[in-house]
């Protein structure tokens with residue numbers, strides 16, 4: 001943890017000695033950084049982002065619920081940020097904090113406009129047939145496992161967890177399958193926030209612009225066509241932005257959730273019992289992963305519409321407030337005994353909370369993808385184990401997400417299965 005010397009903006013007194021998020025210590029062990037912040041500052045801590053940009057990180061479960069519920073005080077429009085005009089357009093963090101100076105996606109809308117646009121996305125996603133969706137998840141998961149099963153080893157992030165969500169969400173939205181691999185690379189670059197972040201964002205944008213053009217000219221039964229036809233009447237730019245949010249919010253989160261679940265399954269006896277020895281249903285075991293190792297570490301953000309008292313601090317008007325979702329899930333007020341689960345409870349904040357939280361139909365889709373992904377893996381490769389020591393796996397260098405860069409595993413090779421290819425076998 002360090003405070004670099006020179007930044008993009010002048011630092012207020014409150015942030016002179018603040019911790020920089022995203023340094024090597026953070027990537028190694030974000031939970032330790034959150035504990036340090038909690039011990040030093042309590043439930044709300046001053047922090048710095050790339051370029052020494054000041055923000056507040058909410059670590060307390062109660063405080064985070066308060067922030068996400070009070071949408072007037074902790075508002076969503078990036079236009080409220082008093083530093084907005086001082087930060088250059090090429091700041092690599094823009095795509096994850098307000099979408100840049102032109103950010104017009106549903107994420108940053110407020111009040112009635114947000115209700116309408118979030119409602120339209122929810123309706124478009126709710127129109128996906130759950131039975132067909134589950135069948136797509138299983139079929140793609142089977143194909144992906146099949147492609148590695150004979151070899152006895154795999155890298156499960158690149159060859160499985162990062163591919164499955166884009167395959168099924170691409171199918172559901174109507175994105176051509178040939179785009180899948182380039183999209184995965186672009187998502188990863190954007191979320192990493194490094195020097196390829198803006199290029200990654202541009203690639204996602206071009207792909208979604210092509211989708212907008214296609215659904216305007218040739219609407220089909222996919223979710224993008226449903227969103228385009230929704231009575232809310234999105235223009236092309238709004239449609240493009242909301243499709244970007246949907247595919248991006250849906251992809252990295254789901255892929256890293258699956259990766260974190262597999263990692264826990266092969267390294268942590270509590271989770272091994274839950275998944276492999278079947279102590280819990282897979283969906284229940286997956287919720288424990290959300291409590292202990294959520295893919296969504298920090299989400300940006302909210303902006304104070306006037307001075308706000310939160311925890312022990314008073315946050316000035318127009319400041320950036322970031323949601324410490326992972327920290328809130330392990331808040332000692334909620335979980336006094338570290339590592340002990342909260343069996344059966346869904347009070348985790350991994351999907352956030354309040355009117356802007358992840359829409360219910362999206363949560364159902366995410367759960368369907370990850371559950372199918374894990375079930376197929378357990379079924380086809382039951383003796384899966386890590387091919388390196390747990391300390392050797394590398395985590396993504398992202399402030400926002402906790403996900404594995406790679407997940408090498410070994411297992412007993414299995415011959416190809418003969419899959420039913422349709423038709424009537426007895427004729």
Ligand code: HEM
Nearest residue numbers: 107118246249250253254350351352356357358362365366
């Ligand atoms: C198919 C999977 C998913 C889709 C399509 C999806 C879609 C969305 C959309 C459209 C939003 C914007 C909501 C709004 O602004 O009103 C959103 C927000 C969000 N989603 Fe999801 N999501 C998915 C999976 C997940 C998963 C697995 C997680 C975490 C475990 C997650 C966490 C979040 C969070 C933290 C937000 C931001 C909430 C806020 O600002 O308070 N999502 N998601």
